[in-house]
Amino acid sequence: MRAVERLATRDWSSHPTQHYPRYRSTELRAYKRRLVPLQPSLSELTGPVFGHVAVDASDSDLTRNAVRSGEVLGERIIVSGRVLDEGGRPVRETLVEVWQANSAGRYAHQADNHDAPLDPNFTGTGRALTDSEGRYRFTTIRPGAYPWRNHHNAWRPAHIHFSVFGTAFVQRLVTQMYFPGDPLLTLDPIFNSTSDLDARNRLVAKFSPDLTEPELALGFEFDIVLRGQAATPMES
């Protein structure tokens, strides 16, 4: 059994406000009552382990993992970073899942009816396990911005969705990674639902010359910090 030893609460100065009127979907879906405090027990401090059975190397290359015929369309990028705990220690062998729109701003999801072309060679889905330093790495294409119906002329900034597990079930994090310099960021209710500017900016990847590969792809660095301490083995 793996378990986290100590766990700070979720840092509510970093996380969004649950009811955020500018994001209309929160109106009927945000809980309204005060969260009930819960002293963490093993039910919270343990969590699922996904081994290499769950993931193979091709899962992390979105430019190849759904190719039927031909090449994925768009600007190839590399997105890499480390999953860390609040002590700055790596979260090893944890599952990272990503999903995103294609370069035209369309998801390979049946409910996305945006009038933009699908790419038959791209589903925009991938997964990876972090290595011994907590590092993950995806090869993908830069997603396009797309319109949504939240308000008049609303556009989501380009983003990649991330789902991360950590060691404890309550370290679970689902978030979105954005791109530096995107003029849509200041207008986006979802990005701005986190009131703290520094916290918001932690959602913006950094362009990385080191990750950039000659003749292949620009590189972006995106570290993810989960609450709590790193895992230590416990007697079971």
Add this chain to the structure above:
Amino acid sequence: MPPQTPSQTVGPFFSHALTPAGSRPGRIPGNRIADEAAPGVPIRIEGRLLDGVGDPVPDGMVEIWQADDEGVYGRIAEGFHGFGRAGTDPDGRFTFLTIKPGPVAPGMAPHASVAVFARGMLNHAFTRIYFSDEAVANAADPVLSSVEPTRRGTLVATRNDRDGIQSYEFTIRLQGDRESVFFDA
């Protein structure tokens, strides 16, 4: 000390990536937490996810983490994952096939941990599933006892066997008079 990365909503377009209905199925557990080979009492959890006016949430996702039949977390056993994930259907329904968890420690009632995700939820919400046929254990459970009595029922799944399977109904309400108890876990 690096600060926490903020949560963001799962959005509407995740099911093809995260749930077994999607294009990359197979190796990440779906809604079957335990199969026939797993020791313990097989159960089915039939859930619904409802919004503030009682309408179904058709684009949500529910994850469960639970102990095995002896109350042990994370023990590798044939046919038992401990973790499951289900998307909601157009009626807001989700189903888990699992085994009844054992009590994790003396004085604790059997339960499963639950995380709820949806478009419009900027942070996922944590709740728990307890079982209505564990009335004595539930009455002694320290977490249930910490919840005001009028709200405890939102955490208890109702036994209602169907098709010869020990089944439980569990409704998650995101808002309203009967808003589910969500934990600052």
